[in-house]
Amino acid sequence: MSKRLAWMYWALEAILFAFAGILFFRGIRFAFADMPHFRHQSRLFWVELAYCLPLLWLGVTHVLLHPTSEKRHHHAKIIGAAFLLCLGTLDFVFAIVLWAKGEYQYGDQVFSGAFPLDLMLLDIISVAYGVWLITVRKKNPLTPLEPLVRPAVWRILFQDILFPFFVGISLYFFGGFWVLLKHNNLSSLQDPEIYFLFLALPLFLGYQEYLRLWGKENLSVSTKRIVAWSVFAWAFVLTVWLGIRQALVPSLFVNAWQAYLPLDFMGSLNLAPYLLTLPFLILALKEALSFHHKGQK
Amino acid sequence: MRTHKFIGTFLSLVTLCACQGGTKAYEIKDYRQVLTSTNDTFSILQLTDIHWCYTTKIAHSEEYLTQVFEAAKKEAGHLDLIVITGDSFLGADQAMVTELYRFVNGWGVPFAVTYGNHDKEGDWSREWMNEAIQKGENALSLPYADDGIDGDTNYFIDWSDGNDTVWRIYLLDSNSLTLESPFSYGYDGIHENQVGWMKNVHDTMNDSVPSLGFVHIPPKELAPALQGTASDKSQWILGKQHEKTCQSSVDSSFVQVAKEIGMRGVFYGHDHNNDFVLQDQDGFVMGYGVKSGTELYSYEDPDTHQTLTGGALYTLKKDGAYDLTHLYVDDHEGYAVSSLRKESLR
Numbered sequence: 001m002s003k004r005l006a007w008m009y010w011a012l013e014a015i016l017f018a019f020a021g022i023l024f025f026r027g028i029r030f031a032f033a034d035m036p037h038f039r040h041q042s043r044l045f046w047v048e049l050a051y052c053l054p055l056l057w058l059g060v061t062h063v064l065l066h067p068t069s070e071k072r073h074h075h076a077k078i079i080g081a082a083f084l085l086c087l088g089t090l091d092f093v094f095a096i097v098l099w100a101k102g103e104y105q106y107g108d109q110v111f112s113g114a115f116p117l118d119l120m121l122l123d124i125i126s127v128a129y130g131v132w133l134i135t136v137r138k139k140n141p142l143t144p145l146e147p148l149v150r151p152a153v154w155r156i157l158f159q160d161i162l163f164p165f166f167v168g169i170s171l172y173f174f175g176g177f178w179v180l181l182k183h184n185n186l187s188s189l190q191d192p193e194i195y196f197l198f199l200a201l202p203l204f205l206g207y208q209e210y211l212r213l214w215g216k217e218n219l220s221v222s223t224k225r226i227v228a229w230s231v232f233a234w235a236f237v238l239t240v241w242l243g244i245r246q247a248l249v250p251s252l253f254v255n256a257w258q259a260y261l262p263l264d265f266m267g268s269l270n271l272a273p274y275l276l277t278l279p280f281l282i283l284a285l286k287e288a289l290s291f292h293h294k295g296q297k
Numbered sequence: 298m299r300t301h302k303f304i305g306t307f308l309s310l311v312t313l314c315a316c317q318g319g320t321k322a323y324e325i326k327d328y329r330q331v332l333t334s335t336n337d338t339f340s341i342l343q344l345t346d347i348h349w350c351y352t353t354k355i356a357h358s359e360e361y362l363t364q365v366f367e368a369a370k371k372e373a374g375h376l377d378l379i380v381i382t383g384d385s386f387l388g389a390d391q392a393m394v395t396e397l398y399r400f401v402n403g404w405g406v407p408f409a410v411t412y413g414n415h416d417k418e419g420d421w422s423r424e425w426m427n428e429a430i431q432k433g434e435n436a437l438s439l440p441y442a443d444d445g446i447d448g449d450t451n452y453f454i455d456w457s458d459g460n461d462t463v464w465r466i467y468l469l470d471s472n473s474l475t476l477e478s479p480f481s482y483g484y485d486g487i488h489e490n491q492v493g494w495m496k497n498v499h500d501t502m503n504d505s506v507p508s509l510g511f512v513h514i515p516p517k518e519l520a521p522a523l524q525g526t527a528s529d530k531s532q533w534i535l536g537k538q539h540e541k542t543c544q545s546s547v548d549s550s551f552v553q554v555a556k557e558i559g560m561r562g563v564f565y566g567h568d569h570n571n572d573f574v575l576q577d578q579d580g581f582v583m584g585y586g587v588k589s590g591t592e593l594y595s596y597e598d599p600d601t602h603q604t605l606t607g608g609a610l611y612t613l614k615k616d617g618a619y620d621l622t623h624l625y626v627d628d629h630e631g632y633a634v635s636s637l638r639k640e641s642l643r
């Protein structure tokens with residue numbers, strides 16, 4: 001793959017990431033607003049689904065641009081196309097029906113000025129993307145993720161579970177950061193947001209960098225090792241710093257995170273800080289340690 | 298080298314962002330609002346737990362709240378103050394906040410807000426919300442984020458007859474959550490520096506006027522008071538309990554000091570399905586308001602299917618007594634109104 005094409009792919013994913021993050025955050029917030037009884041899902045579910053469709057675009061696009069195996073590439077096309085077509089069509093139909101029944105009003109400001117046309121546009125794009133997937137023949141060169149052969153369980157744990165979870169968190173907090181920017185609330189950007197925004201995004205983008213550069217013969221393992229350990233060090237320092245801040249200011253998360261962790265605060269639980277920090281540290285440590293495996297030069 | 302520059306820039310930015318502002322000293326008069334009325338009574342309508350969110354049908358909610366307002370005006374004859382005791386929002390955006398306070402301001406009655414535990418859960422900063430509750434010619438709120446006192450909505454309103462203060466209304470921010478263990482939160486309450494502020498108000502004003510307190514989360518003392526009435530409901534004044542109480546889990550001298558400064562009672566929201574009001578062993582009144590609307594969750598009578606929603610009315614008298622009325626406005630077609638009343642509480 002040429003360097004120019006590689007950067008174009010990276011830019012495409014970055015744009016999709018930003019768009020998906022903004023809408024994903026919005027969709028999750030609507031779902032949380034309907035807790036605990038979810039009485040309004042008949043009206044809201046189709047909106048939430050539409051807001052999550054760009055997430056599907058991002059996932060499918062990522063696997064297509066960086067196929068790790070022939071099998072994975074084939075599955076991404078078939079399964080991705082199926083989901084895009086089905087969900088896009090279903091969501092479009094329900095949007096039309098609910099609009100006709102009066103459940104949706106055009107320009108309902110709770111959603112947006114163009115509602116529900118913007119929601120339907122997301123559905124149409126999903127269907128079009130699904131159709132394109134079925135017809136496209138171009139295949140990108142394989143981008144293996146692991147430098148060494150590992151047991152499948154590690155690959156499943158890190159690549160198929162932890163990494164998508166991490167991407168979801170990154171998307172959600174990027175969307176939250178966008179809301180802060182939109183409402184000119186940067187003065188309220190307090191420590192937790194900094195941690196997740198500045199940790200999650202660079203880690204994610206850094207990981208994308210590995211994918212893009214992997215296979216380049218002139219990039220030494222030692223260079224990649226330094227970058228990997230830098231990312232882990234960054235994650236570690238920020239985690240410790242955040243822990244110290246909360247120990248000194250117990251109300252830190254309550255005052256700064258309430259708008260971003262409604263599930264935790266509705267249930268009066270303090271689980272999110274652990275669920276969010278540990279996967280990041282584990283993922284970063286795993287990447288760093290993978291360059292120290294016996295046989296690596 | 299690029300990595301070093303990036304890390305350096307990042308750390309600088311983080312350091313700048315971590316810098317917090319200092320505190321400012323305010324005088325007691327900065328926390329005071331005065332409402333002058335020469336009427337024999339002063340009527341307060343308490344609205345609580347309105348809970349606007351992304352699922353709310355704003356037009357319907359406004360229509361309902363108008364019904365509550367009109368019912369209260371009819372019951373009291375005149376309304377002098379509206380107190381909103383928190384949880385006005387849960388997962389909402391700035392447009393909703395602006396709309397609610399524009400709507401309430403449009404009633405033409407002075408209104409005051411104290412925050413609940415959910416009022417931070419939305420697309421706004423603390424500073425923005427503090428400004429929002431002060432907008433409108435009828436807004437009385439005096440939130441201070443930089444006074445070094447926990448919570449922002451700590452202030453008081455005096456009913457004056459033109460010469461002297463007749464009654465005092467304290468509004469205090471009961472904060473939101475407090476870390477009980479590394480993995481769980483409990484409900485917060487009135488902190489000691491807020492109690493100190495309240496005592497300071499009383500000492501500075503140096504008058505022995507009767508007062509009422511309005512907060513969002515019930516004080517911790519509710520639990521023992523409730524337990525004390527388990528076998529004898531004679532200390533119950535009115536209302537019903539339909540859910541477990543979720544009072545503050547923090548120890549605080551708030552109720553003790555409230556009694557010392559002559560507060561007659563403290564009223565709150567938070568537990569939507571409860572509206573009971575009782576007296577503790579010292580005769581101090583503690584009571585829920587009535588949830589104002591059916592957002593999030595509310596109680597509906599299984600037999601009559603009427604909602605336990607509406608507002609609470611406090612009619613203050615010049616002799617230091619007050620009447621308490623719970624107005625129930627059913628949130629179904631017709632908006633049927635009923636009420637429970639207790640007169641001459643002291």
